[in-house]
Each structure stands twice: as C-alpha cells, then as structure tokens.
Amino acid sequence: MIPLAQVTSDALSQRLGESGLRSTPQREIVYDILIKRRDHPTADEVFARVKAELPTISLATVYNCLEALVQCNLIRQVNFDRGPTRYCPNLHPHAHFHDEVTGSTYDIDLPPGIVEQLKAQLPEGYAVSDVEIMFRGKTRERRPATVEHTAR
Amino acid sequence: MIPLAQVTSDALSQRLGESGLRSTPQREIVYDILIKRRDHPTADEVFARVKAELPTISLATVYNCLEALVQCNLIRQVNFDRGPTRYCPNLHPHAHFHDEVTGSTYDIDLPPGIVEQLKAQLPEGYAVSDVEIMFRGKTRERRPATVEHTAR
DNA sequence: GCAATAATTAGAATAATTCTAATTATTGCT
DNA sequence: AGCAATAATTAGAATTATTCTAATTATTGC
Structure with missing residues (x-):
C-alpha cells in the first residue's frame, strides 16, 4: 500500500494553528484514530473508538474535532445519500466506491x-473549490467486513 | 434549452406499473411539479408546491411519491453534504454544481x-450501478435566485 | 360487487447533527 | 508567576430530515 500523507503531532498543531485553531489532546486522538483505521468511520464510530483511549470525551467534541480537521484540510468528509457523514484521511485525489451490500466504502x-x-x-464563471466523485454498486470479492483498505 | 426527456401521464403510469407501482393523482402532481421547475427542490419544497394544487396531500405522501419516482427511474436524488435530499428530473448523464453562496444547484x-x-x-470485480459527480464552489455571474436553470 | 392489495394520511418515532450554557484549559500580556 | 481574554470541552436540549405506524381510503382483479 502506498504510504498516505500523514502528519506528526507538531505538524498537526501547526496546520490547526494556520486556520486559527488550537491543537488539543482530543483533536490529536481523533486524527490518530482516523489514520490508524482508514475505513471511513462515522462520527459515532469515531466517538466509540476514541472513548477507548479517552473515556471522558463527548460526542459534541468529536464533532468539533472532525470539523476542525476538515477545516484545515487534514481530512475530508464523505457523504453517501442519506447516510451519516463519514471521514477520510486520504488527501490524494480519489473517488469513493460505496458497496450497497456491505455498506463499506473504498477509496x-x-x-x-x-x-x-x-x-x-x-x-465560464464557475469557480470550483471541490469535486466529489462517488460510485455506488457491489464488489464481487467479499472482503473481511472489519478490515477495509484502500482499493488499487 | 435542450428539451429534456419527460413523460406523458400515460407513460408515467406505465413506467410506474413496470416497477409494480400504481399511478395516482399524487404521484402525477409530484412529477409535474418537478418537471415544471427544475431547480432541485427538497421534499419540503415539493410539499409546499404540491399543496397549492392539492391542499390535502401529506408530507409522508410526498416522500412516498418521490421514492416511487426514483424507483422507476423517472427522477434522481441529489445529495449535497449534510443538506436535505434534492430531486432532479434530468435523466441525461450529468454532474451537479452546488453554489455555496446561494445554495442553488445547477446541472x-x-x-x-x-x-x-x-x-x-x-x-476488477467492482460492479457500478451509479456514478455521481458533484462540484462545490461559486458562480461569478449572479442569477435570479428564484429561476434556476440548466447550465450549458 | 367484493376481497385483496396498495396508497394516503396524520402524527409519533428516530437518527444525525447542531446549539446552548456552564465549565475548563490555554494563551498572551505585564 | 498572575490574570484577563479567548478558545475548547462537556452534557444535554433542540432541531431537522426522514421513516415508521396504524387507521383510513382508493384501486384492481376476479
């Protein structure tokens, strides 16, 4: 697997600072959680995983941290139809494939x-800040449900 | 403007029938509303417009009608980030541009x-049923807020 | 014309997200 | 170091879009 861009604790703090945001333990852990397992978790799933390391964190804080990380371009949001927002630390230009059967999302x-x-x-005159490309469908080969990974 | 595919009352009834669904006054009016003004309304907006013609209709029915029309491929759903689902009767392959300033959506x-x-x-092994492409950004030229239309 | 099936309706329930107000932490200044 | 100003966190309430439920109404096929 290509090693994806990721960022040390110092660099994270700097990136946050550039957007007028502070680095906090909560934000670092949330970022870590996303880097550790790149399976496009929802805010709720992030919440559950972070609680294992920091049991006092609140869901509102998780939302706040995710928003902060999105704001300074360390992660991206992914939305499929009516489902909850998912979060993706892959910053390469990429599309998403959403498996309708398993619910998994692949880069x-x-x-x-x-x-x-x-x-x-x-x-003329249309200034784009962001493009999103999403595929919906099925994958022939079944993958282990718990360990998703980057396709290709 | 290119005349976009649309469907007579009879044809609508047939298309619904093919998917095991019935044609009803509510479904016809909802479809009409979408054809009349192609500005990607939300279910709530459709509800408001339909009520003008059929004041007794309920929001649940509007959702049901929209779902029926999506199911038999007469309309498409469009989702932008956390916003409510919008509905689009343009069946040509097209992308969507979402103006972050005005909130308008263009084909x-x-x-x-x-x-x-x-x-x-x-x-290999990825079977796609649908591709969605969405741009986010700003348009230089301001358009009348109430009359959106197909770009290009 | 009647039973079976489907659609509609109003309102309750749910799920994801945002907001609020109080508390806690951090930063910059002197 | 001490303190005011600012930002972040927290728990829980509020909001929003959507789905569900149960009762009623309409439609279809025999």
Whole structure:
C-alpha cells in the first residue's frame, strides 16, 4: 500500500494553528484514530473508538474535532445519500466506491488528468473549490467486513 | 434549452406499473411539479408546491411519491453534504454544481465518454450501478435566485 | 360487487447533527 | 508567576430530515 500523507503531532498543531485553531489532546486522538483505521468511520464510530483511549470525551467534541480537521484540510468528509457523514484521511485525489451490500466504502485512486477534465466541462464563471466523485454498486470479492483498505 | 426527456401521464403510469407501482393523482402532481421547475427542490419544497394544487396531500405522501419516482427511474436524488435530499428530473448523464453562496444547484452536462473513463478506474470485480459527480464552489455571474436553470 | 392489495394520511418515532450554557484549559500580556 | 481574554470541552436540549405506524381510503382483479 502506498504510504498516505500523514502528519506528526507538531505538524498537526501547526496546520490547526494556520486556520486559527488550537491543537488539543482530543483533536490529536481523533486524527490518530482516523489514520490508524482508514475505513471511513462515522462520527459515532469515531466517538466509540476514541472513548477507548479517552473515556471522558463527548460526542459534541468529536464533532468539533472532525470539523476542525476538515477545516484545515487534514481530512475530508464523505457523504453517501442519506447516510451519516463519514471521514477520510486520504488527501490524494480519489473517488469513493460505496458497496450497497456491505455498506463499506473504498477509496479509488484517480489518474491526475481526469479531475481537470471534469472541471473543464463547467461553463465560464464557475469557480470550483471541490469535486466529489462517488460510485455506488457491489464488489464481487467479499472482503473481511472489519478490515477495509484502500482499493488499487 | 435542450428539451429534456419527460413523460406523458400515460407513460408515467406505465413506467410506474413496470416497477409494480400504481399511478395516482399524487404521484402525477409530484412529477409535474418537478418537471415544471427544475431547480432541485427538497421534499419540503415539493410539499409546499404540491399543496397549492392539492391542499390535502401529506408530507409522508410526498416522500412516498418521490421514492416511487426514483424507483422507476423517472427522477434522481441529489445529495449535497449534510443538506436535505434534492430531486432532479434530468435523466441525461450529468454532474451537479452546488453554489455555496446561494445554495442553488445547477446541472452540468457531461460529454459521453467521461463517465466510462471514470468507471475504467475501478479494480476488477467492482460492479457500478451509479456514478455521481458533484462540484462545490461559486458562480461569478449572479442569477435570479428564484429561476434556476440548466447550465450549458 | 367484493376481497385483496396498495396508497394516503396524520402524527409519533428516530437518527444525525447542531446549539446552548456552564465549565475548563490555554494563551498572551505585564 | 498572575490574570484577563479567548478558545475548547462537556452534557444535554433542540432541531431537522426522514421513516415508521396504524387507521383510513382508493384501486384492481376476479
């Protein structure tokens, strides 16, 4: 597996600072949790995992931490239909594949040109800050439900 | 503007029938509302518009009708981040552009090849039933807030 | 025309997220 | 170091979109 960009405690603190945010134990642990297991957990799932290390954390704080990390571009939000928001620490340009049967989400790496090609379809005067590409479907090969990993 | 595929009352009834669903006045009106103004309304907005014509309709029925129409592929659902689901009667392959300032959503037509090109990025054994592409950003030219239309 | 099935309705229930107000922690200044 | 200002955390209440429930109404096939 390609080692994905991740960030030391110091760097995290710096990135937060650049956005006018503070580094806190809660934010570091939440970030760690996302890096450790890249299975696109929901806020609730993050909450459960963080509680194992820091039992006093509250759900509101988890939401706050996730928002902070999104704000300074250390993680991305992923939304499938009506489901709860999921969080993704993969910052490479990539799409998401959502398995309708298992509910799992996989990262799909994209070749460099294709996002630009998509943006080129926009009429004059449309300034894009973000593109999201999501596939919905089934995967033939069944994977272990608990250990999801980056496809490709 | 390109005349988008739409369907007569009879055809609607047939399409519903093919999916084991019945045509009802409520479903026809809901479909009409979506065709009349293609601004990607939420279920609540559809509810408000339909009530003008059929004041006794309930919100649960609106949800039911929208679900029925989605099921027989007469309309598509569109989701932006945490916002409520929006509904779209444009069945051409297209992307969506969500204006972060105005909250408006525009259709972006896509050239035929590009969706296939994206699907080609998937590893073996990934069967796609649907691809969604969404842009987030701002539009330079301000449009009248109440009359959205298909871009391009 | 009647039984079976499906759709509608109003309102209750649920799930995810956001808000609120009080408390705690951190930072920058002197 | 001490203190005011600012930011983050917490628990729980509130909100929002959606789904569910149970009763009623409409439609279809025989």
